[in-house]
Amino acid sequence: MLEWLGDVFKVVVCASGGGGNFRAIAAGARTKDSSYVVTRLIVDRECPARRVAEEFNIPAVTLEFRSRSGDPVDLLPEVPVGTDLVVLAGFMSIVSKQTTSKLEGRIINTHPSLLPKHGGVGMFGVNVHRAVLDSGDKWTGCTVHYVNQFIDEGPVIAQRRIRVIRGETAWGLGSRVFDLEGPLLVEIIRQFSLRKA
Numbered sequence: 001m002l003e004w005l006g007d008v009f010k011v012v013v014c015a016s017g018g019g020g021n022f023r024a025i026a027a028g029a030r031t032k033d034s035s036y037v038v039t040r041l042i043v044d045r046e047c048p049a050r051r052v053a054e055e056f057n058i059p060a061v062t063l064e065f066r067s068r069s070g071d072p073v074d075l076l077p078e079v080p081v082g083t084d085l086v087v088l089a090g091f092m093s094i095v096s097k098q099t100t101s102k103l104e105g106r107i108i109n110t111h112p113s114l115l116p117k118h119g120g121v122g123m124f125g126v127n128v129h130r131a132v133l134d135s136g137d138k139w140t141g142c143t144v145h146y147v148n149q150f151i152d153e154g155p156v157i158a159q160r161r162i163r164v165i166r167g168e169t170a171w172g173l174g175s176r177v178f179d180l181e182g183p184l185l186v187e188i189i190r191q192f193s194l195r196k197a
Contacts, residue, residue: 026038061078
């Protein structure tokens, strides 16, 4: 139960990997002017993001890993009552329709391209950046969007863009895009939290 937090804006983060964006969100919650608190990390596999949770003293839970077969995961049992926002930050599992319906308008995702370009099934990590380079796009970036039942098709909240550098690798491009994602997520979470205030 989260009653002790009162009216503080409460965020749950879901991750599957290294936890870089989760770290940015957790660090943002620790700043002097922070308007939100991270109450839980949900992961769908054992991953370094759990160590970030330990570092920031944030409780973490691991879902039963059902997405191996492509089955959507239901986040609802692990999202505490009173949660204001769920943030998918490098979360690799598909989220169930039940979850997206119940959390409509309160669940967001970050994606490493300028959606609607280079989204959908299989478009994650370096795959996205290879697709950007193969397409000849001059610009790329990241998108924060609402999550709905369709992969990467929820309404866009905000984007940040950078110019693609001729001759760069997918990994190099991915690193530059990643540097945009954490700060944008923190900015969007703060905007959501200030609406509640």
